[in-house]
Amino acid sequence: MALITCRDLCLAYEGKTAVKGLSFDVLSGDYLCIVGENGSGKSTLIRALLGLKKPRSGSIVYGDGLKQREIGYLPQQTPAQKDFPASVLEVVRSGCRANPFYAPSEKRRAEENMEKLGLTELRNACYRELSGGQQQRVLLARALCATRKLLLLDEPVTGLDPTVSAELYRILRELNGEGVSIVMVTHDVDCAIERAKKILHLRTVPLFFGRAEDYRLSEIGRSFMEGRPAEGGEKA
Amino acid sequence: MSILREMLSYAFLVRALVVGVLVSLCAALLGVPLVLKRYSMIGDGLSHVGFGALAVAAALNAAPLSVAIPVVVAAAFLLLRLSSSGRIRGDAAIAVISTGSLALGVIVLSVTTGMNTETGNYLFGSILAMSDSDVRLSLGITAAVLLLFVIFYNPIFAVTFDETFARATGARAGAYNALLSLLTALTVVVGMRMMGALLISGLVIFPALSAMRLCRRFRHVIICASAVSVACFAAGTVASYALAIPTGASVVCVNILVLLCCFGAGRLKERGS
Numbered sequence: 001m002a003l004i005t006c007r008d009l010c011l012a013y014e015g016k017t018a019v020k021g022l023s024f025d026v027l028s029g030d031y032l033c034i035v036g037e038n039g040s041g042k043s044t045l046i047r048a049l050l051g052l053k054k055p056r057s058g059s060i061v062y063g064d065g066l067k068q069r070e071i072g073y074l075p076q077q078t079p080a081q082k083d084f085p086a087s088v089l090e091v092v093r094s095g096c097r098a099n100p101f102y103a104p105s106e107k108r109r110a111e112e113n114m115e116k117l118g119l120t121e122l123r124n125a126c127y128r129e130l131s132g133g134q135q136q137r138v139l140l141a142r143a144l145c146a147t148r149k150l151l152l153l154d155e156p157v158t159g160l161d162p163t164v165s166a167e168l169y170r171i172l173r174e175l176n177g178e179g180v181s182i183v184m185v186t187h188d189v190d191c192a193i194e195r196a197k198k199i200l201h202l203r204t205v206p207l208f209f210g211r212a213e214d215y216r217l218s219e220i221g222r223s224f225m226e227g228r229p230a231e232g233g234e235k236a
Numbered sequence: 237m238s239i240l241r242e243m244l245s246y247a248f249l250v251r252a253l254v255v256g257v258l259v260s261l262c263a264a265l266l267g268v269p270l271v272l273k274r275y276s277m278i279g280d281g282l283s284h285v286g287f288g289a290l291a292v293a294a295a296l297n298a299a300p301l302s303v304a305i306p307v308v309v310a311a312a313f314l315l316l317r318l319s320s321s322g323r324i325r326g327d328a329a330i331a332v333i334s335t336g337s338l339a340l341g342v343i344v345l346s347v348t349t350g351m352n353t354e355t356g357n358y359l360f361g362s363i364l365a366m367s368d369s370d371v372r373l374s375l376g377i378t379a380a381v382l383l384l385f386v387i388f389y390n391p392i393f394a395v396t397f398d399e400t401f402a403r404a405t406g407a408r409a410g411a412y413n414a415l416l417s418l419l420t421a422l423t424v425v426v427g428m429r430m431m432g433a434l435l436i437s438g439l440v441i442f443p444a445l446s447a448m449r450l451c452r453r454f455r456h457v458i459i460c461a462s463a464v465s466v467a468c469f470a471a472g473t474v475a476s477y478a479l480a481i482p483t484g485a486s487v488v489c490v491n492i493l494v495l496l497c498c499f500g501a502g503r504l505k506e507r508g509s
Contacts, residue, residue: 050404069406075398080274084397086454094397095405098390126452146405 001063002027003150003181004049009058011044017056017204018044024200024209026150026183028064031176033192033212034185035224036202042185045202046154049183065149072147072180074139076154082128088114089123091138095145106145113141117171133164140171144180151175153184157191169195189225243477251366252430252483256469258374259427260487262381263439264447264465266420268458269396271444278315278417279440281330282424285311287433288337288344290358295348301373304425311337312421316413361432361484363476370426377422384415385458392416393454431484439465442491449495449502468494 002025011019019041026032036042047053048060051068062068072095092114096106114120117137122130127138136156143151151172157165173195176182186192192199192212199215201208207220215221243249263279270276286308293303311333318329345355357365385392394402395409403409420440428436443465444457451457472487479486 050400052400052403069404071404073401073404075400078398080272081398083448084272084454085448085452085457086393086397087452090393090454091397094390094394095401097405098394098407100388100391102390124453129452142401146401 003030003062003064003066004183005059005061005063007059007061009045009048009060010056011041011048011053012056013041013044013053019048019202019204021205022058022202024206026181028149028181029176029179030181030183031172031195031197032181032183032200033196033198034183034200034202035187035189035192036207040203042202043154046152046185049152070147070149072143072145072151074136074143074151074153074156076158077135077139084128086127087123088119088125088127088130088138091127092119092141092145095142097146110141110145113144116144117141131164132160133167136160136164136168137171140168144175148180150181150183153182155186156184157186157188165191193221193225239474239478243474248364248366249477251368251371252363253470253473255366255370255374255426256430256473256483256487257466258378259423259430260439260443260465260469261462262374262378262419262423263427263436264443264461265381265385265458266416266423267440267444267465268447268454268461269392269416270420271441271448272396273399275319276441277327277330277334277437278312278420279424279437281315281334282308282312282421283428283433283436284334284341285337286425286428287358288341290429290433291341291344294354295344300429301369301425305422308421308425309418312417313414316417320410320413357432358429359432359434360482361428361430361435363430363473363483365429370429373422374426377419377426381419381423384419388412389455397454431487432482435484435488438488438491439469442488442495443468446491446495446498449498450505464494465491 004026006025007023009019009022010017022045034042034045044053048055050071050073089110093102093107093110096102096110114123117140119137119141122134127135130138157168160168169191172182184196193216196212198210199208199212199221200206201215201220201224208215208218270278286304289304289307290300293300296303315329315333345351391402391407392412394407395412399409424436427439431439443461446464447457447461451460468490469487472490473483475481475490476483476486
């Protein structure tokens with residue numbers, strides 16, 4: 001059974017149709033990149049997958065032991081977070097389940113994830129004083145506290161320089177190798193094709209869903225990589 | 237020392253000090269998440285609504301708190317709804333409601349009692365306004381705020397830092413926001429008659445800002461803001477007594493001085509590190 005099964009999904013944002021006729025699955029071990037221009041419904045789809053947005057019609061089913069609450073989400077940073085006074089440890093732990101206190105097992109998990117992402121020495125550092133790449137690693141460690149199965153990343157390399165982006169992609173590949181499924185929304189279609197196993201190209205309707213190497217050869221994939229507007233689909 | 241002893245010999249001043257210290261503590265605790273969530277002006281908006289409610293209560297000859305509490309709590313929930321529905325942005329919603337109620341309050345006062353010292357007391361506060369029932373109410377609110385922060389500290393941090401992530405992982409962000417708004421509304425209503433409708437929001441905003449300059453962890457910010465707030469209130473009240481100036485304004489000025497010092501200290505710390 002798939003981790004996530006979407007069938008004939010239709011999503012609306014402020015009364016306008018953002019996504020329609022979307023069916024796709026996320027399987028265990030997948031590395032799926034969702035690409036598309038601005039306004040193609042990517043962000044709305046993320047909100048729906050997280051359960052923050054009710055579908056207008058169609059269904060999203062979680063299976064294979066995945067619960068909706070157990071998706072590890074790496075959001076785009078808000079301006080408010082950039083000057084937030086908090087230590088790395090405080091931020092990472094906030095990904096753990098609080099009931100309302102953290103159980104010892106949850107605290108241990110936070111330590112393990114900091115270790116995994118090389119943050120142990122930064123545990124008492126102030127989040128707002130870290131570099132962009134370090135901040136992303138902190139948020140990734142927090143996301144790993146919330147999940148063992150699926151990471152959902154929203155434009156994770158925006159604003160990062162190439163070396164730092166490459167480092168983040170390396171970490172994601174490692175995690176994927178350890179069995180964490182990855183769903184990433186990105187503008188960077190070249191990187192997506194290079195690293196992902198599957199591609200979903202969205203422009204309100206799904207233009208392509210399949211293996212990355214098939215996407216590279218497809219008409220829609222080629223035209224998107226060259227920056228030409230793709231045929232078909234609908235303007236959002 | 238002799239000034240303090242002199243102050244404590246007046247029963248009304250002791251009441252005012254008790255209520256003020258408790259209200260300062262609550263306002264600082266609630267202020268940290270509000271300021272960090274870019275929601276600083278909610279205290280200001282609610283206090284203006286409180287002014288309108290007090291004016292109406294005076295016109296109806298009703299007990300001030302029995303009118304002000306339900307009205308301000310209702311306004312807090314309305315603001316929360318407006319800003320989350322996205323039709324009016326949070327800051328604009330607050331401005332609309334606060335100027336609206338200020339205007340209503342002024343009209344009601346001018347056609348009933350007329351503009352007099354009473355009006356001035358509502359706007360700028362009066363140290364004489366605190367009664368025994370205010371002391372009891374402020375004790376109750378402080379207990380609720382402290383309990384909230386001790387028990388639900390972790391979810392409050394999660395929701396303040398990243399509401400979307402917190403919601404996605406199953407935190408009831410809506411409930412925490414509602415609770416914060418409710419307690420802010422109550423704190424503002426109790427504090428505003430002493431501090432003044434135009435000045436009470438200073439207690440919510442300044443200590444949080446000062447603490448954020450000095451501290452680098454959320455837990456330390458919370459503790460530091462509470463300490464700064466209580467100390468500024470005490471210093472401000474003593475200064476107001478010694479210099480015979482209005483209490484609310486004096487407390488806000490002490491807070492501003494402390495904020496400036498914290499800015500300076502923060503700068504020095506940055507340069508040193």
